Amino acid sequence: MNRDKLLWKLQNIEGKGKTAVELYHEISSACVNEILSEKQKAPARCAYYFSVEYLMGRMFFNNLLALGILDEAREIFAAKGFDLNVFEEVEDAALGNGGLGRLAACYLDSAANLGYPLYGFGIRYKYGLFKQKFVGGEQVEEADDWLKVWGDPWSVRRSDEKIEVNFADMTVTAVPYDMPIYGRSVNILRLFQAEGSAEAEKISEYLYPADDCEEGKLLRIRQEYFFSAAAVGQLVQKYVKKYGKNFEHFPEFHVFQLNDTHAVFAVAEFLRLLTKEYRLTFPQAVEVAKKTFNYTNHTILPEALECWDIKLVEKILPEIAQILTRLHIFAGREWNICGYPKPEIAEMSIVRGGKFSMANVAVYISGHVNGVAEIHTKILEERLFAAAYRHFPEKFLNVTNGVTQRRWLLLCNEELAKFYDERLGTAWRDDLSLIRNINCGDAETLSAFSTIKAEKKRQLAAYIEKKEGVKLLPDAIYIAQVKRLHEYKRQFMTALAILRIYFDLKAGKLPDFTPTVFIFGAKAAGSYKRAKEIILFLNKIAERIANDEDVNARLQVVFVQNYDVSYAEKIVAGSDVSLQVSTAGFEASGTGNMKLMMNGAVTVGTMDGANIEIVEEAGKENNYIFGASVEEINALENTYDPITFAEEHPRIKRVTDTLTDGTFEDADGKLKDLASSLFKQTYNRADHYYVLYDLLPLVDALLKVNEEYKDKTLFTKKQLENATHSAFFSSDRAIQTYAEKIWGI
Numbered sequence: 001m002n003r004d005k006l007l008w009k010l011q012n013i014e015g016k017g018k019t020a021v022e023l024y025h026e027i028s029s030a031c032v033n034e035i036l037s038e039k040q041k042a043p044a045r046c047a048y049y050f051s052v053e054y055l056m057g058r059m060f061f062n063n064l065l066a067l068g069i070l071d072e073a074r075e076i077f078a079a080k081g082f083d084l085n086v087f088e089e090v091e092d093a094a095l096g097n098g099g100l101g102r103l104a105a106c107y108l109d110s111a112a113n114l115g116y117p118l119y120g121f122g123i124r125y126k127y128g129l130f131k132q133k134f135v136g137g138e139q140v141e142e143a144d145d146w147l148k149v150w151g152d153p154w155s156v157r158r159s160d161e162k163i164e165v166n167f168a169d170m171t172v173t174a175v176p177y178d179m180p181i182y183g184r185s186v187n188i189l190r191l192f193q194a195e196g197s198a199e200a201e202k203i204s205e206y207l208y209p210a211d212d213c214e215e216g217k218l219l220r221i222r223q224e225y226f227f228s229a230a231a232v233g234q235l236v237q238k239y240v241k242k243y244g245k246n247f248e249h250f251p252e253f254h255v256f257q258l259n260d261t262h263a264v265f266a267v268a269e270f271l272r273l274l275t276k277e278y279r280l281t282f283p284q285a286v287e288v289a290k291k292t293f294n295y296t297n298h299t300i301l302p303e304a305l306e307c308w309d310i311k312l313v314e315k316i317l318p319e320i321a322q323i324l325t326r327l328h329i330f331a332g333r334e335w336n337i338c339g340y341p342k343p344e345i346a347e348m349s350i351v352r353g354g355k356f357s358m359a360n361v362a363v364y365i366s367g368h369v370n371g372v373a374e375i376h377t378k379i380l381e382e383r384l385f386a387a388a389y390r391h392f393p394e395k396f397l398n399v400t401n402g403v404t405q406r407r408w409l410l411l412c413n414e415e416l417a418k419f420y421d422e423r424l425g426t427a428w429r430d431d432l433s434l435i436r437n438i439n440c441g442d443a444e445t446l447s448a449f450s451t452i453k454a455e456k457k458r459q460l461a462a463y464i465e466k467k468e469g470v471k472l473l474p475d476a477i478y479i480a481q482v483k484r485l486h487e488y489k490r491q492f493m494t495a496l497a498i499l500r501i502y503f504d505l506k507a508g509k510l511p512d513f514t515p516t517v518f519i520f521g522a523k524a525a526g527s528y529k530r531a532k533e534i535i536l537f538l539n540k541i542a543e544r545i546a547n548d549e550d551v552n553a554r555l556q557v558v559f560v561q562n563y564d565v566s567y568a569e570k571i572v573a574g575s576d577v578s579l580q581v582s583t584a585g586f587e588a589s590g591t592g593n594m595k596l597m598m599n600g601a602v603t604v605g606t607m608d609g610a611n612i613e614i615v616e617e618a619g620k621e622n623n624y625i626f627g628a629s630v631e632e633i634n635a636l637e638n639t640y641d642p643i644t645f646a647e648e649h650p651r652i653k654r655v656t657d658t659l660t661d662g663t664f665e666d667a668d669g670k671l672k673d674l675a676s677s678l679f680k681q682t683y684n685r686a687d688h689y690y691v692l693y694d695l696l697p698l699v700d701a702l703l704k705v706n707e708e709y710k711d712k713t714l715f716t717k718k719q720l721e722n723a724t725h726s727a728f729f730s731s732d733r734a735i736q737t738y739a740e741k742i743w744g745i
């Protein structure tokens with residue numbers, strides 16, 4: 001990339017009389033053109049990432065930073081009287097729901113920065129993750145028309161590379177939009193848009209449409225097949241053009257990574273093409289597929305493990321249903337010949353109870369299967385995929401998640417980046433492990449770090465005031481719980497803990513309490529009623545506390561609206577404490593925990609997901625671990641009775657009573673339903689997520705933080721120990737591991 005030429009081009013952009021949108025397009029296009037003009041030597045072997053979600057966030061600042069021109073561009077346009085910060089209004093590219101989609105974005109960033117040839121495939125949704133507002137404390141969803149005002153100048157439409165995708169009832173054109181990812185190499189995220197007819201267009205209209213009815217399920221299957229088939233179709237076509245129809249060499253040039261099971265139809269499409277179009281035998285095709293595909297699992301929640309009704313797949317993809325059925329028989333025969341026990345064969349089977357188990361397809365065909373944190377991989381091996389692990393242990397490995405320090409440190413916390421620059425030079429920017437060399441015991445260093453944290457907290461408070469109209473308490477501890485709203489993540493438990501602290505404060509039992517602000521950010525799936533009730537409950541608690549003169553100078557709760565990547569950038573930099581309180585065994589990894597740690601937040605968390613590795617790296621003494629372990633939870637399974645438990649603990653009962661005793665107005669019984677989730681069998685057992693069991697230990701952990709925070713030097717040291725021990729959680733490390741252990745690129 002010719003940096004000087006690009007800066008010269010920016011210099012020559014006329015600012016006068018142009019709208020912000022026009023300028024946004026001109027600057028972005030100049031960058032994209034410059035990036036794409038770079039001659040790339042095509043690497044022999046490439047990795048391809050198949051993901052139905054990419055949560056890229058705002059591209060502008062990130063890309064200018066990657067190009068190394070962010071500061072100069074700011075100056076150039078400031079001289080023209082234009083403040084680039086106006087582009088903070090640009091919509092996030094929110095083509096993902098949460099962790100899985102953001103991970104894909106971090107991985108693309110790291111691969112490009114390390115110079116690994118990794119290309120992403122996905123869907124270009126017209127509407128991304130919904131916009132969230134609160135009305136009367138309740139979540140209201142609005143369509144995310146992200147292209148409407150600002151457009152998408154960071155992508156290039158490639159009509160010349162469109163490809164047809166066939167369903168039984170229609171043919172859809174998949175038109176690629178290429179987004180260059182700039183780094184040591186220029187990689188591409190290729191998102192397909194569905195075109196051809198009104199029906200066809202629906203396929204790429206919405207991210208995750210509700211899939212609780214037949215219509216929704218069919219649409220979801222269409223989405224998954226649509227982008228998988230388009231991607232596989234193009235790669236196979238290109239291979240044949242270049243190397244002919246001998247597919248033996250295909251795996252030498254391609255390695256596929258399935259980001260969860262959402263692209264498993266790619267396996268079936270691959271087998272279909274090789275057998276039907278290129279006349280390989282089925283065993284030959286399977287052989288090639290086995291050398292090409294790999295699978296990452298991101299959740300053990302049964303409700304999130306995809307199983308598609310065979311009838312449904314047959315209806316719109318009869319050939320694909322046939323191939324999957326054939327694969328089921330083929331795999332079964334292989335296992336029978338090996339003499340595996342019947343129950344284990346049943347467990348690994350592709351067809352189970354009239355459905356295709358997409359995870360079992362993925363595990364069977366993949367050369368490597370990985371979990372996303374040590375404990376998660378262990379659970380995959382011991383529980384979810386136990387039979388497969390017994391027979392194919394060599395397939396399984398762990399790759400603990402990571403996050404890109406470029407967005408989650410350099411971009412969102414320039415001050416901290418400068419702090420490292422001043423003490424270490426700039427080499428740490430490429431090798432994050434160097435930040436370990438910071439002397440956390442040095443008084444001047446601690447004081448400088450503490451000043452930065454204070455400044456980031458001030459910036460966060462100003463942002464929240466602007467967005468929510470709420471003034472945060474000054475000189476308070478900022479505690480953040482930001483992540484998707486889910487019962488297993490236990491925002492509900494935090495709500496009850498806050499109420500416990502509130503009652504104790506009111507009763508004068510916490511005379512030395514340091515003022516504390518709890519910051520929540522979370523979206524609940526549109527159809528997830530209980531998650532929405534938890535949002536309402538938290539908003540009611542926030543309101544109650546805000547209106548209570550006895551406590552409102554010491555305790556505050558704010559639930560920000562429309563938590564997204566851009567909001568996260570502010571919150572992770574401006575928080576003191578990171579809440580990671582999932583029921584042990586349920587959070588595959590978590591990545592927000594890593595972003596907060598990287599910015600020097602201490603973790604109040606359970607021994608779950610990557611929290612375990614976080615305290616391994618940064619020290620248990622620098623974090624606040626509480627709650628039941630996986631082993632304890634497993635042991636409790638048949639004996640735990642939340643009703644008795646609450647009766648035995650009046651401090652718990654006092655707060656759960658608020659759900660039913662009229663403390664909060666509850667005309668439509670939403671809080672009552674939350675009480676039911678604790679004390680009655682509903683779609684899960686009573687208190688399935690052990691909210692009450694871990695509640696008082698959480699309160700104790702929070703009070704311990706509150707006490708220790710008073711020793712500013714000691715607490716700052718804990719924060720800095722966390723920040724400087726976060727290098728392991730760089731996605732550069734994770735990508736390096738994928739590249740070396742799985743992809744061989």
Ligand code: 26V
Pocket residue numbers: 098099100101103260298299301303304372401587588589590591609
């Ligand atoms: C999906 C669904 C789909 C419908 C029903 C309820 C439900 C619940 C959870 C999910 C999760 C989808 C997969 C996912 O996003 N997993 C997250 O992946 C992150 C990146 O590996 C990881 O850090 C998070 O722990 C994990 O939850």
